[in-house]
Amino acid sequence: MTKIYLKVWYFYLIYLLFATISSAGMTYGILSSGYVLDDVLNNDKTKLIIDSIFIIAGIAIFSLFSNFNNFIIKPRAIKKMNLLLRKLIIDKINAMSYEEYSSNGVGTYISWLTNDVDIIESTVFESSFTISNIIPQFFIIGYSFYSLNWILGLIAISSSLLCTIIPFLFVKSNIKYQTKISSQSELLSEDLLSYVNGYQELSYRNKKRLYTELVNDANLSYEKTKSKFLIFRNFQSFLSNMITISSQSILVIVSLYLFTINKTSAGAFLSSPGIAYTFFVAIFTFSRLISTIKSTKEVVLKYKNVKVENDYEPSTINFENIIVKDLNYSVEDKIIFKDFNLSIKNHNKYLLIGESGKGKTTLFKIIFSLIHNYEGEIKINNKLNYKDIDQRDIWNLISYIPQENILYNSSLKNNITLFNKTINDSEVIDVLNKVNLGYLLDQMSLNDHLNNDANNISGGEIQRIAIARALLQDKPFMILDEITSGLDEKNRNNIESLILSLNKTILYISHTTKIENNNFDQIIKL
Ligand SMILES: Nc1ncnc2c1ncn2[C@@H]1O[C@H](COP(=O)(O)OP(=O)(O)O)[C@@H](O)[C@H]1O
Ligand SMILES: [Mg+2]
Incomplete structure (x- = not known):
């Protein structure tokens, strides 16, 4: 896996650059939107118009950077990474001994090249981009809070920590699900393969119905597990969302209170929930991502030390x-x-x-x-x-x-x-x-x-x-x-x-x- 990352490092460099520019710009936009409220309260119409134009134009421009990252850079990088990953898996299959190779059915290898690639793409690869997105966000948002009021920052950080814990509580179950999905996908490929191969046999025997039933059975048990896992993960998201929503409400109340005792401006009150939200999303994504990577460990480890067969020098033997x-x-x-x-x-x-x-x-x-x-x-x-x-x-x-x-x-x-x-x-x-x-x-x-x-x-x-x-x-x-x-x-x-x-x-x-x-x-x- 490391080999793959080393081969596409330049994508990350570009991604990180654009992510930093866009998060800085967008956060500054949210922060400035608070100032609009201050302009309204101070009845400064000229400044209000200028501030509004700047904010709208700024957010539009900076969102271009993040869109460029997600619409252009990421798909290209993922394409390249998946190509390298499949090559790695093929190398692994190639390097297997006869005994090792025949201990699995052909469907298993098909599943490695399809399901495993999907899992690694959607967790490990996707996650690594999300991390590149989150890192600048943390710094910028942290600074924003500090500039508003340290109490707000403290509340945001402590509730984020609560959010972080949630996914970790479920790592074990996540791993269980992920392993089950992997093995069921291998089974599904095995089954589909034998049914597709046996199509003629079954149809000549006038057993076409049996054919569809067999395919449906394999299909059903795989999709059942997948959907159970999805519901389970949504439950985890629900818990985290509840914490996020409560923390946001607390932030609104506290900033309102700070405003009434003149410790912060009205603008800070308006922009703190927005900034808090961005912060929570970032921290939640980050913690969930670590737990997903942990739960796909088994899948990833399979391809850790793959020996490539390029060091073979044939010796000349004159057969006698x-x-x-x-x-x-x-x-x-x-x-x-x-x-x-x-x-x-x-x-x-x-x-x-x-x-x-x-x-x-x-x-x-x-x-x-x-x-x-x-x-x-x-x-x-x-x-x-x-x-x-x-x-x-x-x-x-x-x-x-x-x-x-x-x-x-x-x-x-x-x-x-x-x-x-x-x-x-x-x-x-x-x-x-x-x-x-x-x-x-x-x-x-x-x-x-x-x-x-x-x-x-x-x-x-x-x-x-x-x-x-x-x-x-x-x-x-x-x-x-x-x-x-x-x-x-x-x-x-x-x-x-x-x-x-x-x-x-x-x-x-x-x-x-x-x-x-x-x-x-x-x-x-x-
Ligand atoms: N993987 C295996 N597991 C168990 N028994 C095996 C296995 N492979 C071969 N055998 C046994 O070894 C014997 C020789 O098999 P094989 O070499 O295929 O015979 P032949 O080619 O002469 O028909 C058989 O009795 C078979 O049952
Ligand atoms: Mg024989």
Whole structure:
């Protein structure tokens, strides 16, 4: 968060300058309005007219400064800050380990990027501007009171202190609400996401009503909490308003009394409630703001120490082999690997078979360095221990293709390049031909849009697109996890012969492929 503030400090400088000018001008305007009463009482008509013109013109001009701040400077700064904040959140997601990332649903991350940004914008960012507004106000108003009468100042200050206490009384409940809203927003995003994804399923089953009911339920519980919180906060404002109103009345009475005993002018009597009001608003906003920042602490702290991935220097590893030695791995007391050994040599092709639940995918996750809490040793080229090298070095060596491959809601080209803008069209066409998808270009252009419902793209074609993606990245070792499990035999044979023709190290995981009819270098049975 501090990083964000450091990047936009100049906005605050301008804001503070304009806020100081406008509060000084406006307060002086209110103060002077009292003098008009003195002019009336002294029957000085010329001075009355001049004073009035000055006051009206002054207030108009100075309000321009505060409007400029709030209408121009603040929105621009907030835009920039939100951009930086989302970048920070993305960096945080990027820096998460596989285990950490998969401990949350996708909706959680959507909520971070939407709800959390809203919360931080409306509390932390907004508040920091309010503080810049209040600081000059305090000094100027304090001075105004002093110039009127110190007793008035004393009353204003003591009742302000009372106002300040109110929000602090409710900090704990505020934190509870804020945390609840955050988690409900994450839940709402999760739910909305699964309902939107499941829309087709539910509508094909003629369950559209269920779809709307599910969405409404998630929506309702989130909005309920939000509205409860709002009412609770309004109650706090109500208490503070009561104190403010009573203090103002006291100020009017005291200044009237001071006027009758000639301790202050009639003008002071007229302007003191106005100044007091500005003062109370300032002090109340200030205290409420501190309590809001406190109650959003949890949200803010999540993004405190975000490591950005720019310090990574890829090391050059000429892939020769990967040796898995005495691998032991259990999940929840279930032994999946016991003293398991495996040697993968460059340019060899391996078929990994085994019934469902035997640990094929787990082995892939271990070799791909997604799982780290195993026992045993895995080394690259007989010397680099997995546990000593950067995970990203391993990802640079291995590309993987999962069982279910998705199409992105984007062009055919982006679906192949994975949004890498440096790859040009001819490279894409090349790789399409390599995976026998060249004919697609007779039906569509590279810029045509694909999506998951593309009924012109078959399951086998999606798997080929996934292989094309991996080929473009050109890593020496490819792991393919049950990529043909949804395909018929003809398509499966087709893909298998494509895989076998590639000039790469291949670990092909399949529980449907028959051992007899293949051309793999080695078959590993789990
Ligand atoms: N996150 C997990 N929590 C509990 N059990 C798991 C988890 N991941 C895998 N397993 C268990 O590990 C075993 C191997 O799973 P997996 O590697 O996916 O098998 P395969 O790919 O061969 O079908 C399974 O019995 C599964 O129940
Ligand atoms: Mg599996």
